[in-house]
Amino acid sequence: MKFESVQLPFGQPITEAYINRSNPGVEALFGSHAAEPAHWEKRLNWLNSHADKRTTASGLADALARYNAVSNNQPAVNSNIDAIRAGAPVVVTGQQAGLWTGPLLVIHKAVTVIAAAREAASKLGTPVVPVFWIAGEDHDWDEANHAFVRSASVSGNGESAKLSRVAIKRPSGVRTSVSRTKLAPDAWVDALQRLSQELPDTEFKPDMLLQLEQAAKQAESLSDLFAATLSLLFGKYGLVLLDADEPVIRALEAPMFEQMITRNDELEAAYVGAASDVQELGFKLSADVTPGSANLFMFDEGERVLLHKDEGGFRNRKSTKSWTSAELLDVARNEPQQLSNNVLTRPIMQDYVLPVLAVVLGPGEIAYWALTGRAFHVLGMEMPIVVPRMSYTLVEQTAAKYMTKFELSFDDIAHRYAARREAWLKERDELGIEARFAEVKAQFKLVYQPVMDMAAGIQQGLRDLSESNLQRIERELAYMEARTKDAHARRFDTALSQMDWAAVSLWPDGKPQERVLNMADFWNRYGLSWVDKLLEAPYSSQGGHWMIYL
Structure with missing residues (x-):
């Protein structure tokens, strides 16, 4: 490793x-x-x-x-x-608490x-x-209710570089804490079905889905499922859990x-x-x-509201x-x-x-x-x-292979991927598409300028009309250029799909992997061995970031 x-x-x-x-x-x-x-x-x-x-x-x-x-x-x-x-x-x-632990x-x-x-x-x-x-006790449902995984959609070139979001809709009612937001059993069933649809079929998928299903059967809230999932991953290591919103802790x-x-x-x-x-x-x-904030919340008729100080007492935000x-x-x-x-x-x-x-x-x-x-x-x-x-x-063998093939470093993917992708395509543009269109635009403007001057000489108001006409023609040329580039890029669909797969695996949606992808993505592909590998990685009390090659 x-x-x-x-x-x-x-x-x-x-x-x-x-x-x-x-x-x-x-x-x-x-x-x-x-x-x-x-x-x-x-x-x-x-x-x-x-x-x-x-x-x-x-x-x-x-x-x-x-x-x-x-x-x-x-x-x-x-x-x-x-x-x-x-x-x-x-x-x-x-x-x-996030869905299946969140990111x-x-x-x-x-x-x-x-x-x-x-x-x-x-x-x-x-x-x-x-x-x-x-x-x-937190009440930001939209922050907790979803998980991102790499889609199982495939083409002739292998897996596509696509993120999929699996989410659970908040039940109607007051904006209360995540722990107090109770979910019907159907919500878990629907979420797991969607997760199953999005993930590729692997040898680990049936067991993972079964374990997550069993965890959900005991869960009434996202917090319950969060705890059950953490237990599946880390209970054997002695990780003790507590929910700050549980009555036994509140006491x-x-x-x-x-x-x-x-x-x-x-x-x-x-x-x-x-x-x-x-x-x-x-x-x-x-x-x-915030001046005057009590820095405490109260559950008022179920809704979690921030308290403010008011003449020796306390009030809600709207007084x-x-x-x-x-x-x-x-x-x-x-x-x-x-x-x-x-x-x-x-x-x-x-x-x-x-x-x-x-x-x-x-x-x-x-x-x-x-x-x-x-x-x-x-x-x-x-x-x-x-x-x-x-x-x-987490760097998978496929992603590492594509990085080597296209000479992409982790830094390239994290900070300049779009530019590297575009440069790779330009290197294969034997027709000089961008230069040819730039030449046409320049020549057209040169040819059109005398016409614009002539029209303005006849009537000053025609200058604005001729400039608008020029801009419209330039937009049409730009559209044609974009379509031509797209057609050219499709000749390299396989290669671009491979590059995009490396990018979406290591730096999805333009963000660090750890802030987007859900653990179910890797459990599905590798079982739980990757969790053990994380615990074998170097540790420092001053933190740090490690690339782990699976």
Whole structure:
């Protein structure tokens, strides 16, 4: 098996500064760094001496046991929950629930959190448990309801370079969380039928569809299916799951919701102060720090609505409903399932519920976590160690063969594919199509100019008419040129189809593979062996991107 390291753009300058340790001010925002061995010891000692800052180990273990018994009841998982009960710290990552786990980056997060927990356990000489925090409380249905796979449509030249989107329509009703959006059994049946139609037939397809069908039979929501699918992929590695929107977890969160309500002004000031710190360091904010926002959501008649502060109390966005602080505290104590966190308070809640040694984050998440350090301190807490998630590009033999054949590098496909494709076609244009049409356009304009001048000399208004006529003729020539190029390109359909297949496999829809393709695409082609290969890939606590040749 071959691994090759490449560098993808971070997309977030503050994340790049953190990972590369190029700005001391940025590192100060986080308070520690994953590449510093002493910081791991320090964080473990802090967890051991500040157990009062989070829920009890026994209460947490009970809640995790109840949740994982439903769809992640595997020996390695149960053993890890027992370790948490005995006081083991965790490395945690998380993501909104997506259809069949959503894009591959979710798989990469799970792989990273397992690898990071293994390395931390080895460094510290103590059990460390990997945990996946399912953000079932999020309500962005359109972000969660779909999966992209490469289509099974074929021609005489093999598989076509086409992406297909399999999606589940949101049921009618209020805009509530993904976990609370219940789906009828027919929705799963329809989605699996569509998935089966889009994917090519392989030796692994029947078993994959059967396992996904069985998982769906136990699922009432996308979050349920997400958990069941993660269990199929990573349960044997002991990955413990939790859904933040589950009642058993909400019950644990109640005391922290109380703190977030009573100290809301202090937390707001902390976020505003951190935003100022980030901007003074020369970076743009990656999350909104909105004055007057409570940074909490409430489920109001089922709908998840953001709370705003209002004269000592709280209100919804449209000011059609309001709650006093006392009323909201009563909700926190007695109905915590009616509250949920936003992007800025979720890190604190996660740290209260779990004994977090480290958290695995993507580039965008690292950027907004930079805004939370002061808020941790307000509540007497310390930010856990931030570990950049690993990322991968799976390179199949077919794609690698086509890259070699057409002398395409990964960088070519990622950053200049359209230009390379066009240049390849031009090299095979023995007729000089573009040059011939350019010559005709120039000659026509030269011949037509005296006519235009003559018409304008007779009547000035004819100049505009003649210019419009020229433009119309030029458009017709451009149309003819495009049709001629298309006809020429069709002579090379086989080669272009092969080039496009490499592109859609490695950089689909102009984006990194991990942000588009769903794991079912690769499960269908390779079984689950590719998941094991990800866990054999090199790991670094400072992240990185690896090409993995299957």
